[in-house]
Amino acid sequence: MYLNLKKTLLATTLALIAFGVGSAPTAMAENTAMAAQKAPAKKKAKAEPKEEEASAPSEADDGDTITTDYRCELGNTLTIFQHEGDDSHIALRWKKRIHRLERVGTTTGALRFQNTSYGLIWIGIPSKGMLLDAKLNRQLANECKNAEQEKIELAAKEAEKPADSAASAAHDKVVPAGAGDKQPKRNRLAVPPKSKQKSESN
Template identity: 45%
Template sequence: MKLIKPAHIRGNKVMKKLSTFILLIAGIACGAPPVMAETAASATGHANKKSASKKVAAAHKHEAQEIDEKEPDTSGLQPIAFNCELGNKITIYSRTNDDQQIALHWNKHTHLMTRVGTTTGAQRFENAQSGLVWIGIPAKGMLLDSKHGRQLANECRNADQAAQKVAEKS
């Protein structure tokens, strides 16, 4: 024997779905953050589906981070050693035919850095995952931590830049 729910009970489910949809659309139109959509979804019982999809998305993001965190292979690349203030040392590995990426070795780790265009002519390379930013100008280079807003190494010079600075002082 099949039980049929009264129309007013079936209608409540439809109304909840409709109100959730309206809240979601209104939130998007107003520029509300996605949290509002999650709250509306949990009110209708769809939270389990959402949380399962969030777990899958988080697992994929974690896998992508593991790939990003692997240190790049520097074999076959040309190293340039930099001596910085306070005894910091940085090595930059690059290809002669590729000026869009470098590998930067600092603090016992090597990070893949990608060129970012500038209007000043300075060489700027960033790694969004670690927050590292390398800025190179003809006289020196500096390493910044964009996540914490601080300098990590300054007055970094390779052998040619150091020799030029000594020559300028003489």
């Protein structure tokens, strides 16, 4: 009886060990499968901005889209696409990539659009625009002007030129007082010479 009990315990122990060893690969396989399912989900999350970028050019192809090219300092260029009836979004092409930016309200009246995922900020005022990188805290492009803004700036410079030349011509014509007189004029109230004063007293 003691031997039978011992055999039973031994058989039970071996069965449990065999079950544990057999279930370990199964558990590992399940963990590997779960990890494989989680990995593509992360890749999809990173790919979402690319999908957003890919959808922006189709917006630019619509018939109601206004395309505006800007020339900036240091030879930089960018293009803004905007729907005629939508002033709350723009698509901005910068360095061969198109980004969708949303309008943000300002107290100054300047147009401000931003893309929080890429950190891009476009600020437009009547005379120029600038592109900023909020993540790196620096300017990407400044003094950006479209064709209309360049015409206005050129016209302003042309208007200043005649005024400057007229002012310089008037300055050249001004002659200092008394420069043309050969002899200086005497003041009538001036005191007569001492010799005349003595003769008058005699």
